[in-house]
Amino acid sequence: MKKIDWTDKLDTGITVIDRQHRRIVDYINRLYEAHAQGSTRAETGHIIDELVDYTQTHFAFEETMLEDVDYDLLARHKEDHRQFIAQVDDLRQRFRQHEETAVDLNHLMVGWLLNHILNEDSRYAPVVMQEH
């Protein structure tokens, strides 16, 4: 399991988005703590559900924001979200069926999120800030 320490370079500069990203990071770190403390499957499962749930809400917010500014890479950005959720959902289903996928899920979340924020979200930030 991995943790994420928030650093300024993860800030896109759009406050509402940064708050949402930090919240996703909180959930990832809670999953890490739960694992380190040997929490029950039910507790871990609950954190996973909240993490996935919150991430989906964040994607909806972000995609709507990008539609609003006619972001030219919107289709690709949405597709990234969709593929990621499909992978996460697969691991979550397997966790529910008693497979040990919590660590894989944590690794996927950490790797994907950092890469996505730094390489994809940072790209739209100037466009959104200019429009608003």
Added chain:
Amino acid sequence: MAKFVWSDQLNIGIDVIDQQHRRIVEYINQLDDARSNGMSREEAAWLLNDLVDYTISHFGFEESLQEEAGYPFLTSHKKVHELFTKRIAEFQARAERGEDVTKALNSLLVTWLFNHIKRDDNDYVESVQTYLQQKQDFVERKKGLFARLFG
């Protein structure tokens, strides 16, 4: 299920909105009590309808405030409200079919509301506060349309 205890960190600093959020929290707790007090399914369904009805009015009020104030992320904020409303409607439909959804529903309501107030709502405070200082009649003007919130 844990009670949703209101704490000051949930105040966004706009009185009329804070009052509405507190009312929603009361509804959530009433619904939770209903379960432990063995309230009938009909009564619980009635209470859930009230909660939904109030929350939808609150969303409408909040969106209209954001719109008039020119909050730049209104469309995204609305989208999040809309998705949440749909999910709650699914719970209502399941409850009507006789499923016991109270526990999962309580968990969604508490988690969602907390996250939404702390992040999404806090983001519009600046634009809206400036607007409300200029347009002090806003609340009065909306009382007719959103009577449900001011009963």
